[in-house]
Amino acid sequence: MRITESSTVVTTLALLLALAGGAGADAPPAGGPEEIETGTEAPSATAAAPAPANRPPEGVAAHAATLPPLPQADGVLALPLAAGDAARPFAWRPVRDGVALDASEAGLTASYRVVTGQPAGAALVVRPGTFAGVEDLRIRAAANRNAQLLVTLQDAAGAVYSLPAVPVRVGTPREHERYLDEATYFPPQSSAPDSGGLDPAEIVMITLLDISGFMGSATPEVEWTVEAIEGVAR
Amino acid sequence: MTRARRARSPQPLRAALVVGLLLLAGLVSGAAGQGAGAPAAPRDGLPAEPRTEISPSSAGANRGIPSLHAEESATPPAAYGTTPTEGRHPSAVAAEHAFFAAFNGGGRREAPLRDLTQAWAADPSDPRTNLLLGLNHLWVVAEGDRTNARILDHLLLSEVFLARAQALAPDDDRIPSWLDPVRQALAEIEGDEAAVETHWQSLLAAYERDPAFHSFSVALQAIDEPRGSDLFALGYRALRAAAESGCEDGDPSCENLPRWPHNQEGYLTFWADYELKAGEREKAAEVLAMVQTVPEYETWPYKAEVEDRLVNLDLYAELYANDDPGDDPPVIIESHGCSSCHEG
Numbered sequence: 001m002r003i004t005e006s007s008t009v010v011t012t013l014a015l016l017l018a019l020a021g022g023a024g025a026d027a028p029p030a031g032g033p034e035e036i037e038t039g040t041e042a043p044s045a046t047a048a049a050p051a052p053a054n055r056p057p058e059g060v061a062a063h064a065a066t067l068p069p070l071p072q073a074d075g076v077l078a079l080p081l082a083a084g085d086a087a088r089p090f091a092w093r094p095v096r097d098g099v100a101l102d103a104s105e106a107g108l109t110a111s112y113r114v115v116t117g118q119p120a121g122a123a124l125v126v127r128p129g130t131f132a133g134v135e136d137l138r139i140r141a142a143a144n145r146n147a148q149l150l151v152t153l154q155d156a157a158g159a160v161y162s163l164p165a166v167p168v169r170v171g172t173p174r175e176h177e178r179y180l181d182e183a184t185y186f187p188p189q190s191s192a193p194d195s196g197g198l199d200p201a202e203i204v205m206i207t208l209l210d211i212s213g214f215m216g217s218a219t220p221e222v223e224w225t226v227e228a229i230e231g232v233a234r
Numbered sequence: 235m236t237r238a239r240r241a242r243s244p245q246p247l248r249a250a251l252v253v254g255l256l257l258l259a260g261l262v263s264g265a266a267g268q269g270a271g272a273p274a275a276p277r278d279g280l281p282a283e284p285r286t287e288i289s290p291s292s293a294g295a296n297r298g299i300p301s302l303h304a305e306e307s308a309t310p311p312a313a314y315g316t317t318p319t320e321g322r323h324p325s326a327v328a329a330e331h332a333f334f335a336a337f338n339g340g341g342r343r344e345a346p347l348r349d350l351t352q353a354w355a356a357d358p359s360d361p362r363t364n365l366l367l368g369l370n371h372l373w374v375v376a377e378g379d380r381t382n383a384r385i386l387d388h389l390l391l392s393e394v395f396l397a398r399a400q401a402l403a404p405d406d407d408r409i410p411s412w413l414d415p416v417r418q419a420l421a422e423i424e425g426d427e428a429a430v431e432t433h434w435q436s437l438l439a440a441y442e443r444d445p446a447f448h449s450f451s452v453a454l455q456a457i458d459e460p461r462g463s464d465l466f467a468l469g470y471r472a473l474r475a476a477a478e479s480g481c482e483d484g485d486p487s488c489e490n491l492p493r494w495p496h497n498q499e500g501y502l503t504f505w506a507d508y509e510l511k512a513g514e515r516e517k518a519a520e521v522l523a524m525v526q527t528v529p530e531y532e533t534w535p536y537k538a539e540v541e542d543r544l545v546n547l548d549l550y551a552e553l554y555a556n557d558d559p560g561d562d563p564p565v566i567i568e569s570h571g572c573s574s575c576h577e578g
Contacts, residue, residue, distance in 0.1 A: 145561040150381055164379030169564040170553060172542040179342070184382060211381060220560060 060125055061156045064204035067127040077134055077231035079124060079206070081108040092122040095207065107227040114212045114219045121149065121209040128156050131180075132201035134231035139208075140175040143168035143224035150209040151178060155202035158191035165211075168224045175228075200231075318362065326363045329353035333366050334493055338578045340535065343374045354395070361402035365409070368395030372412055377571035386423070392416050410440035411451035441472065447487060449476035450501070453508065457565055461511050461554065470508050477505050493576070496534045499525050500575035503540055503566040510547070510563070511554045519547060535577050539566050 067089060070077060083103045084090040092108055094101050099112040099120050112120045137151065148165040155161075161183035166176045185194040206229075210222060317330045329349035336345045350367045357363065371392035378385050396413040400406070414437035421429035437455075441448040449472035456469025490497050502525045509518035525531060525540050543550065543563075550563040566574050 145558075148381055162382070165381040167569070169569070170561055171546045171550065171563060172538070174564075174569070182379075184384070218560065220558075 123207040133233035142173040154205040323357040326353040364399035495578035
């Protein structure tokens with residue numbers, strides 16, 4: 001199945017415009033919704049037409065339900081970074097064309113050129129319940145240049161919540177911790193209303209988004225590597 | 235001395251500026267020119283000689299570490315690390331304990347806000363409660379999510395309470411180091427260049443009165459500027475002069491104390507970042523080595539930052555030297571904000 005989650009990222013644009021005091025001459029054009037495709041072919045999946053924006057993401061939720069559970073070890077959930085196989089059919093997917101992913105046990109590397117007005121990044125679909133009990137995420141990452149990775153978490157109903165962005169920098173990979181109770185509802189990317197707060201047990205997709213394309217007019221080549229993403233249950 | 239638009243902002247997006255501004259260090263994107271009362275003019279955009287050499291073994295090493303602490307004021311040295319109780323509402327005392335428990339203990343940034351706000355409601359005239367409430371909101375701004383517009387709530391509230399603290403404690407001349415950058419950031423968002431200039435001048439005036447203390451805030455605002463710029467040179471000179479001139483014996487702002495347990499490590503690493511960006515690789519290495527001699531270094535949560543710089547010194551020097559600020563290496567204060575010095 002081609003997992004396509006048509007969502008708008010107008011929220012990012014809107015909040016940046018709000019930060020800028022409005023869509024003035026300095027702001028990027030407020031165009032139509034930008035689609036975030038969760039990407040390429042999923043293992044053992046059948047094709048499906050892209051869903052229109054703001055339609056419940058049956059595709060993601062349905063695919064998530066077919067995935068095997070990811071066990072926690074000593075309260076730590078280690079998200080897979082390497083390309084999956086039949087036994088572990090997990091796959092990070094680029095969120096748009098032009099994003100190349102290199103997935104291995106050593107880490108997930110995303111390479112792309114920043115495109116003005118578009119995010120870049122990768123998404124991973126997981127079975128509901130995977131994040132049950134998880135209170136925070138630890139993300140260890142580095143990049144070839146400075147960027148902010150927005151971490152979003154989508155629940156089975158289609159509501160999307162964002163965590164404080166993770167700064168990625170050159171040099172030694174750095175670990176960043178983000179608490180799930182800091183997640184805030186991310187309306188335009190969501191296809192369901194806020195249920196009152198993120199329920200980690202309902203998470204079916206995690207996305208790492210570089211929003212540099214909304215932050216300026218430069219379009220550099222970017223490469224970042226995530227060495228580990230761990231959910232920690234207390 | 236006037237302020238000029240930062241020269242290296244290649245993108246005209248105010249959004250990028252504003253988001254980028256939301257650092258404790260970089261709350262303002264302004265640049266400062268040279269003028270009356272300014273430090274000596276830079277040579278080729280960099281601070282002029284002479285330099286005072288500091289080595290780990292030299293007398294007074296690590297003494298010139300003025301920083302921006304929430305608890306210095308006029309408190310007798312013996313009382314540093316304690317919370318005044320006389321004449322204060324019990325909830326204010328409890329809230330202050332809660333604030334420092336979180337601030338020094340690696341706690342959640344927003345956790346103390348409820349208690350502090352409740353304490354403020356119980357006694358709005360308590361200057362310390364106002365100050366700590368303003369600083370708590372500033373802490374959230376400095377280390378919080380710069381992609382979430384709601385962080386501006388904290389910026390606004392920081393201004394409110396720091397301004398009240400200043401009104402209640404007009405003799406507390408530390409407050410400009412926090413309040414002026416906050417006001418500059420708000421003015422920047424509103425596009426009020428005159429106000430930006432006013433608050434920048436206010437901070438510079440505070441710096442003139444007390445260079446040791448306010449050098450840190452001046453330097454924080456200049457670290458992102460191009461290294462050939464006047465503002466970068468001003469920040470560099472301010473930080474280096476404060477570090478090298480040393481402090482009076484017993485000056486708490488130069489010590490590691492319970493409420494700023496890694497002041498020296500944070501300050502010196504920041505200085506090393508400045509040196510590296512200024513092209514002074516060897517000096518940066520020297521200062522980093524100095525950091526490792528601080529007695530509390532082994533317990534510093536961010537000592538990996540020093541080790542990272544030592545491993546990548548050549549790479550970082552090259553990245554600073556190119557014309558692309560987008561790949562500049564990490565700066566300690568930008569990476570870890572207030573926690574660089576305050577997290578124990």
